[in-house]
Amino acid sequence: MLPSDTGRTGFHPLRVSEVERLTDDSVAVTFAVPTELHEAYRHLPGQHLALRRITEDGTEVRRTYSICAPASPPGEPPVLRVGIRLVDGGSFSTYALKELAVGDSVDVMEPMGRFTLAPRAGQFAAVVGGSGITPVLSMAATLLAREPEARFCLIRSDRTAASTMFLDEVADLKDRYPDRFQLVTALSREEQQAGLPSGRLDQERLTALLPALLPVEAIDGWFLCGPLGLVQSAEQALRDLDVDRLRIHQEIFHVDDGSAPTSTPAADGPAHATLTATLHGRSGTWPVDQGETLLDTVLRARADAPYACKGGVCGTCRAFVVDGEVRMDRNFALEPEETDAGYVLACQSHPATPEVELDFDR
Incomplete structure (x- = not known):
């Protein structure tokens, strides 16, 4: 240790x-x-x-x-x-x-992450798969306990009843808040006596299901969490139903191997590049080795650089581009508003200009 x-x-x-x-x-x-x-x-x-x-x-x-x-x-x-x-x-x-x-x-x-729901009045809904229930359970329990004018609908997908995490905790929410908490369960590999027929919650099914369950246009925030395929299907279903993108929040738990990069390969960058990075109030400048990510560049000199998954999923290595340009291999953690504002994932970033400056403290 x-x-x-x-x-x-x-x-x-x-x-x-x-x-x-x-x-x-x-x-x-x-x-x-x-x-x-x-x-x-x-x-x-x-x-x-x-x-x-x-x-x-x-x-x-x-x-x-x-x-x-x-x-x-x-x-x-x-x-x-x-x-x-x-x-x-x-x-x-x-x-x-x-x-x-x-x-x-x-x-x-210490706790991190921007996939959060601050308790407030309104109607909220989540579509989760497998262990994607974990953060949403915290959201729903906190919201319903602190805000009497809030409602929450949980739509969850699991393989079987035996593989479903936090059954007791979700059942407790139903018992405590019968008028404000709605639960819809889909099992992909097992029939159930009540609820939805078995099968995956794909885009077509969700597009038909969501308006039947909820006043889609009245939901103040949608929270999507779980495997990449489910989250993408749910997001596209909501966009098909004309839900404003700003009301859709997502967090990916699993990304299949071989996921396509979301931008130009790092090999197209400059032959020689230099990175300047600010972290915990201290700055340094280092050469970027050919093919390495900007996070790895910082880690060679600063063991305190923040990271967890190194897969573009958790968002722990989020940094602001102060100067220069970078290309990300893939991004499953940052919202479009964040990338538009100049934030990148250092673990997926490579220099696109000879000089790049990042700020991990912003």
Whole structure:
């Protein structure tokens, strides 16, 4: 385990206080937060944590997991509980399901993420798949508890009932808020006695289903979370139904291997480039090695550069382009308004001009 590097990457070693088996392939892990770190770990509904461990061969592994617990009211200690589903070949998820135990210590980064819902009056809806329920559970529970004039509709897709995470927590929301919480469940590989017929929630099905369930035009915010295919299908269905893009928020949990890059390949960049980056108030300038990402350039000199997935999904390495131009291989974390404003994912960015300047602090 690496030592805590408080003030550099926002990691702190936290003790595991509970490991709860949710399904055969998923667990919920709760971390104890000492009093002096309560404010550092006070999260917004929908935010995530980056967890870090060192494997037996010395490799550092980082993964991000969303917080499923409601956001604690001011003055109360934060509750850090994340949902972890086993991924084939996944180093951290395998460790979490097979080895992690109460009393163990894990390096945990302070909460991050902009896929959030601040409690306010209105009607809100979510389309989630699999472990995509995790951040949305925090959103719905916090919203309904704090805002009596709010309503929430959860449309969730899972393979089978046995593979469905957080069944009890969602059932509790139905019991507590029967007039303000609506639940619609679709199972792709199993028939159910009540609810939707089995099958995937693809674009065509969602385009027909959503207007039958909700006044689509009256929903104040749509939250899409889960595998790339489901999120893309739900987004296109909402656009087909003339929903304003600014009311659609999304977070990708899984991206299939071989996803096509979203911009020009890095090989088309300059033969020699220099990166200047500002991080935690300190700046430095370094040459960019051929083919490496701008994040890797910074990491060669600054171990405190923020990152988690390195796959263009979590958004932890978000940075502002102060000068020059960059190209991103792919982007599944930033909203169009963010990229239009000049933000990029450093883990997917390569220089398009001989000199580039990034600011990680904005």
